[in-house]
Amino acid sequence: MSAAAKLLDRLERVKQVAPGRWIASCPIHNTKGQALSIREVDGRVLIHDFGGCVTDEILRVIGLTVSDLFERPLPHAKSGKPNQWHARNGAFETIHKECRLVAIAAESIAAGVLLPEVERDRLCLAAERIRAAVEVCR
Ligand SMILES: [Zn+2]
Incomplete structure (x- = not known):
């Protein structure tokens, strides 16, 4: 299962708006609207909550961690290129x-x-x- 699929699976009112882009309800403030924006870029999943919730908190509520947003295990920071x-x-x-x-x-x-x-x-x-x-x- 891709990182995006794993995340979307745990969210409600998920709607795909473009390839690699979705909106969904925020699991924390859980309004009827879809304040959560999800994007998949280069095997990474980016989350933005227009309601202002912090990504860490959102993930905790749905039982995921930041590392679940990555397709592959995190590469180690390359020398000379700070990660x-x-x-x-x-x-x-x-x-x-x-x-x-x-x-x-x-x-x-x-x-x-x-x-x-x-x-x-x-x-x-x-x-x-x-x-x-x-x-x-x-
Ligand atoms: Zn929120």
Whole structure:
């Protein structure tokens, strides 16, 4: 099943408007209109919601992930040609991981635990990584 077919299969009120182009109802705000625009370009599926919903959220609601929008497994970023999508995805992963660490440390500090120096250093590193990752996502 193509990436587009997999997505369209889970949406409602799907209507093809041109080759490789469809409209459908947004699964989040679920209005009667078709605010969701779906396009298939070079084996990639692009989603735009005119209602303003974020693609990640839309996919989560219908049980898919961003990688489901790609026909083939993602190619690794080629040297000298930065892959913006790849960079952002890596940044999100970093934020996710580092924030969890920070949250655990914050709980310990709030509970009155004095963190050993090695953990404080790690915390500073986490802050740096989050800051850098946020920049990538801008
Ligand atoms: Zn929406």
